[in-house]
Amino acid sequence: MERLKNLFSGLKWWKWAVLLIMPYVILMGFLVPLGQGITSITPGSTATGANINFRISAYNSQFSPDKSNTAWLKYHDLHLPAKLVKVLSPQEAEVIFDIPVLPDKSVKFADLSLIINTPEGPAVLPSAVSLRNIALDSTTIINEVWSDNKLNINKEANFNYPFRNLMAETIRNIYFHVPLWFAMTFVFMFSVFYSIRYLRKKDINDDQKALSLIAAGMLFGILGCITGAMWAKYTWGQYWSFDVKQNMAAISLLIYSGYFLLRKSLSDPDAKSRIGNIYSIFAFCMLIPLIFIIPRRYDSLHPGNGGNPALGADDLDNTMRTVFYPAVIAYICLGFWLAELNYRIIKIKNKIESHETYSK
């Protein structure tokens, strides 16, 4: 008991934050289930006038014939209710539609989304069915109409993460990949603070604080690249698809690696710290446009690019926020912890070396 007390005594609050929040993030990240989602629909195309049975299979769903299930096909603001939702199994169902002509006759082909509404909540498959919009002959009579009334969709019944088709369970990576970048930026920001303070006051401790913060930030950046590549392989199809944000992140990491090269290549300790710190300030000034501005000006596979700010309601819903923001805090504190350990070791080392030179 005494040993346990010693282990935790004198821990600063941000280290406690790492110790307490990390398990929360891991537990919530892995254990909270995903909401239900539709994974496939057959047939994928149809024409107006058809009375058609779509067979859908779903993920994480609990379809039950005893409960009231409804479904719609949606085209922009218009929607068409299903005549019948026939549940085959908890993960499979048949939805039957009579499809009338779209009001806008000029549309030749329309991408319809499928919405299925169950007591557990809704599930949506975007661009589920491609509809050929052709005029009907007089023999086919369809009573259904496309309407633009408000849909009655049930609220999500459980605490779930949203289901996105391409991502499925990998949406949980938001808690393990994205905070790495947040932490990297934050840690680099503090390194700039210490770099400036070093250049003003010439206190060698500030230089070493900046150095260890940059080392920790680099670790997070490299990990961010690797985890991002892993995630990309199974969602975008390639480890490295030369997406703007991927490239720019790699470039900014290369710029930062120049900081270490510069320090290694200079032998004079004073020049080393001075030039290194000037370089790190410029490196941070490059990081901001490279990661936060340029990718937004171009089409990117990353969410929130091409003009829209990231982390809007489309990318992160409220249930995810309850885990994501603590994760960011925990990662930032972890970065500071790693940097601080490094800094303390460097400091002792310098003390010994100065002592040695003094005693010689």
Place this chain on the structure above:
Amino acid sequence: MKPILNEYFIMLFQADFLRSIGKIYVVAIVSLIVWFGVAWYLLRLERKLKDVENQIKSFKS
């Protein structure tokens, strides 16, 4: 015991293992990468600390 293990390995090395169960294993790998990265950093610190300790030792003797 053996056949179960066998089946497990077959599952592990099939082409679409990482895509099974909604790609959940991708998340497992990503979190493991983060852990190994941090562990690698800690090991480096460990080595640095060892150097410092040795320096102190040689200094005292």
